Amino acid sequence: MDHAFDLSAPWWTFVVRGVVTYLGLLILMRLAGKGSLGEMSAFDIVIIALVGGTLRTAIIGHDQGMLGPFIGVASIFATNRLLAWTCARFPRFNRLVEGFPALLIRDGRRDRDAMRRQHVADAALDRALHKAGLEDERDIRMGRLEPNGKITLTRRSAPRGTE
Structure with missing residues (x-):
């Protein structure tokens, strides 16, 4: 000491x-x-x-x-x-x-090139969808990989009369 x-x-x-x-x-x-x-x-x-x-x-x-x-x-x-x-x-x-966010889902479709560039596996995107209570990306307007590494999802608006 x-x-x-x-x-x-x-x-x-x-x-x-x-x-x-x-x-x-x-x-x-x-x-x-x-x-x-x-x-x-x-x-x-x-x-x-x-x-x-x-x-x-x-x-x-x-x-x-x-x-x-x-x-x-x-x-x-x-x-x-x-x-x-x-x-x-x-x-x-x-x-x-x-850094900037990266778009992984556009209008219900996965952007495979963006996923590849960002090293995001299908399983990781599936986990984010399941966490949001969804089975697939068809109900997603936009899915982004944020600069902090989290995936955020924006749902499509519900059609009028179905609310």
């Missing part, structure tokens, strides 16, 4: 490493696509565990004290807060960070 608050490097290196690691991982997640941000599967949980363990060294290096990791984590939280503040005030920057 004698060296718990000693740092193996200057404090600011932990800040820089935390910020750079956060931004680098954010870029990698955007490049990985929207599907990696949606509902988590067992594969996603394994990826998160591996990424976290791998990036530990990138953030704190070989520091064995308690202070270095806290400085690194505080810098990640501060960067996240600054990024959220910036995205809330600058819509174009937000679209750059967040």
Whole structure:
């Protein structure tokens, strides 16, 4: 416990490493696509565990004290807060960070090319339909893969007189 608050490097290196690691991982997640941000599967949980363990060294290096990791984590939280503040005030920057939705269903028909580009399997789209209480896409006007990886569905309007 004698060296718990000693740092193996200057404090600011932990800040820089935390910020750079956060931004680098954010870029990698955007490049990985929207599907990696949606509902988590067992594969996603394994990826998160591996990424976290791998990036530990990138953030704190070989520091064995308690202070270095806290400085690194505080810098990640501060960067996240600054990024959220910036995205809330600058819509174009937000679209750059967040991305755009992708249309998967148009007027009751699956767009197979869009599904392929977005790496969305039929089974994933079927799950979204079932979650909405539907058996197939014929009752859907529009189905989108949102930037956060969720699939949102807009039903067609009911014909007049059938309500």
